[in-house]
Amino acid sequence: MMYSIVETLKKNQLSITDSRKKILELFVRSKGALAHADIEHESGTEFDRVTIYRTLQTFVEKGIIHTIPTADNSVRYALCKDACAGGHHHDDHVHFMCDDCGTTYCLDNISVPKLSLPDGFTISQTDVVVSGKCRKCRS
Amino acid sequence: MMYSIVETLKKNQLSITDSRKKILELFVRSKGALAHADIEHESGTEFDRVTIYRTLQTFVEKGIIHTIPTADNSVRYALCKDACAGGHHHDDHVHFMCDDCGTTYCLDNISVPKLSLPDGFTISQTDVVVSGKCRKCRS
């Protein structure tokens, strides 16, 4: 069962504001991951750039969205699975980034393999980013 | 067998310049990965910022260094294994980034697991970034 945008914000003890509603809605509607620039572009001049930065920061802290590591220079964010069901979770899924169109997908079905590191290293998180061509861009 | 800095540059058909020698030397001496800012800091005011950007770009194109994906906002570069032996190679190893000190290690011994993606996706590259505490920072 899905919670609404507003309920998600409430669950995370965040004030209900226009920017938060709109930005969270963008994530819900978007299939892929979003970069700051995408959001700024989609929401037009409605919100200040700073507001978007701070909103993203807040969402990350609350576990509503998570960052995706990329080899190019862009930070991308994606909804945490079950974020709208109120649960935090570890980001144990694989990300796919299309070389052509740049779209980033969360491949929720593929779990990150367990790795054994050298002695002395402890693991807090494992990110897997696969690059290649997505369904739409292979010709 | 290791080639010298100069020989590595020659092998890649690059002119031998002060900046290239110095920057490549930094990578050889460094255990971990370097960000642009690290290099700018280490080399002082000796080289222009633009020169460092262009040198890194060139090294990446020649396969001497590779970028490491990160979830924070920094692009990091590391020597390609065997770069000084003249061989290109696929980046099929795991990267580790310490949450505390930020040092990034190439774990050359751990190979990236093969993944099977959904139909329609083709893989060109797989990056694995593990976060946690490194040997030095675990207390």
Place this chain on the structure above:
DNA sequence: TATGCCAATGCAACAATGTTGCAAAATATT
């Protein structure tokens, strides 16, 4: 080793991205 070509550098100017402090406005609380 001197000459000339081509590649690389430095500079300047600019664009994009991210951060901070603070007053004003919106939201939540009573």
Place this chain on the structure above:
DNA sequence: AATATTTTGCAACATTGTTGCATTGGCATA
């Protein structure tokens, strides 16, 4: 409805990355 708290927008600034162009320096050739 009044007050307290949070969030926003603005301004100013810092960092990061890019581009064009004149100058410098490396390298091949004679």
